[in-house]
Amino acid sequence: MSGGAGDRYEGGLRQVARVVLLDPQDRVLLLHGHEPDDPSDDWWFTPGGGLEGGESRAEAALRELAEETGITEVELGPVLWQRHCSFPFDGRRWEQDEWYFLARTAQTATAQHGLTELERRSVAGLRWWTSAELSAARETVYPTKLAELLRTLLDEGPPSAPVVLAPEIA
Numbered sequence: 001m002s003g004g005a006g007d008r009y010e011g012g013l014r015q016v017a018r019v020v021l022l023d024p025q026d027r028v029l030l031l032h033g034h035e036p037d038d039p040s041d042d043w044w045f046t047p048g049g050g051l052e053g054g055e056s057r058a059e060a061a062l063r064e065l066a067e068e069t070g071i072t073e074v075e076l077g078p079v080l081w082q083r084h085c086s087f088p089f090d091g092r093r094w095e096q097d098e099w100y101f102l103a104r105t106a107q108t109a110t111a112q113h114g115l116t117e118l119e120r121r122s123v124a125g126l127r128w129w130t131s132a133e134l135s136a137a138r139e140t141v142y143p144t145k146l147a148e149l150l151r152t153l154l155d156e157g158p159p160s161a162p163v164v165l166a167p168e169i170a
Contacts, residue, residue, distance in 0.1 A: 067114030
């Protein structure tokens with residue numbers, strides 16, 4: 001869970017920008033999150049978070065990426081996927097309209113200096129994953145079809161228009 005205004009989320013449909021960040025070896029960067037009061041309830045997810053003020057989705061994607069990973073040398077590409085999700089986190093229900101941007105970087109060193117207070121309590125770190133590692137993973141990953149989506153992206157390139165993923169309700 002992430003992002004700036006995320007600590008003040010009060011309900012309603014939250015507009016979210018996420019980043020599918022690939023390095024020169026086509027590894028994807030994922031954050032390792034967990035419930036703030038239960039580190040054993042954990043999952044992996046793409047960087048990103050809620051829009052702040054009047055920023056665009058692209059602006060939010062780049063800001064969130066910098067805050068959560070320290071990575072600023074990024075070529076932001078098209079929106080790959082869109083999805084609606086609803087899940088319990090930190091004692092509340094979150095309703096999100098998420099857009100996933102493709103991005104590429106040669107900057108693989110990370111630093112999590114811009115995390116919000118909630119993120120500091122719920123993000124255990126991050127790592128680069130190969131497509132094969134992601135496909136073999138037994139951990140929970142969001143979106144749940146990320147391994148399959150990444151393989152298709154690497155094999156076929158970005159879709160001509162954003163693909164609407166099935167809603168995920170937890």
